[in-house]
Amino acid sequence: MKFYFKVLKNYIKGKIEPLRLKEIIEKKSFEVENFNKDFIEVDILPNRFPDAANFWGFSKEICSISKLKLKPLNVDFKEKIKDKPKLKLKFDVFYTLRIVKNVKNGDSPKWLKEILSLYDQKSINFLVDLSNFLMLELGTPIHIFDLDKIKQPIEVRFAKNGERFIGLDQKEYILSSEDLVIADANGPIALAGILGSDRARVDLNTINIAIEIASFPQDLIYKTQRKLKLFTEAGFRFERKIPQSRVILASKRICSFLKNFEIGPLLAKKEEAPQKIIFNFKEVSGLGIKISKNRFKKIIKKINFKIQEIKNNIFLIEKEPDRIDIESKEDILDEIIRIYGYEKIKSVPLNQNFKVKNDEIYDFEDLLRNTATFLGFDEVVTYSFIGEKDLEFLKNEKLFNGNCIEILNPTRPEFKFFRPTLLIGLLRAGKLNLGFFNKVYLFEIGRVAYFKGKDIIQKLHFGAIQVSRTKEDLVLFKGKIDSFFEKLNLDFEIKNNLIYSDKKIIGKVFITDYLDSKIDGSVFYFEIYIDEILNILRKEKVRKFSDIPKFPATFRDLSFFILSKISYNQIEDLIFKAGGEIVEKVEFLDYFIKEENLSYTLRIIFRSKEKTLKEEEVDEVFEKIKKEIEKLPIKLRS
């Protein structure tokens, strides 16, 4: 809120020095957003809004943090008539009403117009301007009804479902039973705390008025404003709550401007007694400062709280009733430290002996990052959201067929769902980078989420992608996947685009050589489920060292075309079976593709535990292997 120094002068004795004031406000009260020689604009957060976001309250705040003194507020007036309005409170609320008769409405005095113009408010007529001014001065929204336009009694009640209300803005609002209204026999005359009605508004012919000042429940105003998408200055203030003490003060203050008219008595419930807080002086140790009891008492008095030591170190503090943000001893501590000065806190080291244990995921993430970067992948972080089209794509490609978590209020259509896979973000990043590179390798570690029944499942995944403008060799990418798992020390197998390990699904792959007109090259992708992998690795047992072999190895290479789909395991099993004990291992050596025929070369390593193998022995076994292998749908190359 903006405060003009020339306005503040009406409330503060002594000379205001803008720059010094700005500095002290920043240190002790509020964040200063704007400042010059004429005004200061501060950000008053919801807790202090009720008491401080008005001329009177802000002046009080200034006086509690500086040496300036407050001028008393003029609240002099005399009641001249006994008329009371007929009021029915169907809902318990702190509500005051007062009748003033024989008023003369007209043009506002110059001072009033001037102040309103500082806040870009047009002068309407004296009564309206006065209520607008008091909202700025005391923070209390005030509503003035033309009494002659109302059929009493006045009721405070909830609207009926579908009840219609025409506001001051000439717009019609359809209300429900959660909206609080002020009504007469003919229906609503105000949407409580938010907007007056056209029907009961004061105009230049108004003679008799009823002045309403209240403290409506915050939550009701909050809900109604949002439901009707109707936001007013009054509503904004009621959401932040109006202190009852201010309601009473405003009811007097407004009368001081209406002294020439016939003022009636105030119809009001009794104010709540100001809350008292018991405060143990020892609590100040939590502030990390050394402060004397005397200094402490002075600070409490400076903010206009009453204080009394009821036992040694035990104080009874009665807060100033406008300060509805003060509820407990913690709030008192907050007052002490800000007034005393945060800058006086000298840092003190923490005790250094504290056992540290990070969640295991952090080490594992490191391993994944090191491995991926070593294999030439660059890490990206992408949005955790996908759009409708992305989801459709995932379903078509059978990459996700569960229930996505839909966002109620997405900021953009492409952020409609929480991502169930990392693929979409990586694809987006891949496509973007094809603008600058011909081929990119990217990876991401991040959370995905989806529904499982009614439950929300959140999992940490790792995804890695190769996106390229040209057709690429999948065998090379498969090699990266193999190396990746080798580093994780995990056996795996890919079947029907799913990655398995320990008989569980631990990931998926997505391979295509045409994605859209932008990527008519190739996209290779694999994603793994970190939680599942950690579960498997946790069960892992120590693999005992088998001694370095005593006898030399020898090898034979086996080259063949694959004629129809056949699993690698099948070939490997057959080699071990046919070759017997002396087959130590089978390794990938090379591959090539000729006219779409895939050829692999495997290297078979032979070794005996007892002796150096003779070439003839190996040849014999190798021939046997070849014979067996030929039964499979493969064609041996010589």
Next chain:
Amino acid sequence: MDWREKIKNLKEDFEKKLEKVETKEELENLALEFLKRKGKIANLLNFFDILKKEEKKEFGISFNEIKEFIQKKIEEKRKIFETKKADSFDLILAWPGKKQYLGSVHILNKEKKEIIKIFNEIGFSAIDSPEIVSEYENFDSLRIPKFHPARDLWSTLWVKERKDILLRTHTSAFQVPYLNKISPPCRAIFVGKVFRFEATDRRHEIQFNQIEGLLVDKKEEVNIAQLKWVFEYFFSKFFKRKADIRLRPSYFPFVEPGFEVDLRCICKNGCNICSYKKYIEIAGAGIVHPYVLKQAGLDVKNYSGFAFGCGLERIVMVKYTIPDIRYFLSGDLRFLKFFI
């Protein structure tokens, strides 16, 4: 042929051949061709016998000259080859090599690791926390009631099918769940993504990361002076310079007293980074409100704590003077590879 001519031809022949020599091996072959026993030079001696007596002296001088000349040239070339080899290693090492392509770690994750390391040094453990949480965890447990404008300080993305579930707007949402899992004393940091319903621009994103710190201990062990020290320690290490910290009153419903933490900018009289304010808003912090501790069933008579929250992107942007928060999620390698 006259022996003089023969010597002249031999010299020309040698010089031509020497010029063509490119390897050490070729040089040695050339040396053999001319200098070996029965080589081209030795063969010249055949003239000696048929020379007239008076010519013999002249021939002898010429013969020695050419022999020495060839020996000298060969020797020179040998030296060149030897030094050439050494020189080429030097050269290669001074030139760019053929690189193995290495991937890079995202700058946020690199910094996250560094941050965890720094906090580990002062007893804080890194704890993993979920991104989709209940309304209770994100708001109610932190004294941010329903239908209260305090909620508007965090604009929220909600889950459509479940009214009580949302994308956490701050890492503080994990305070109560974490305190429910452990028993104090504790020191923890939660680093992770948070989400806001917000328009994006250079300084705002709908998705960013926060670092949350939480310490709970016996009441007499907890105070703001230590919290200030934690900030000084952390930011000095993180920014690799002595961090000058300022605390300023503010309001967060779940801490009381609550304050903002500002870092003195490196500039002298104001600059772009600090928007000419000389201080940079860098974190929010305070003493944990007993209401929050009570949500986790802690005995608030004996226990107290402090908490702080700080934007990861924000401090990384300050550290490296990155002008636009949207770079982090752009996936643009031209940005990401800068930080390899």
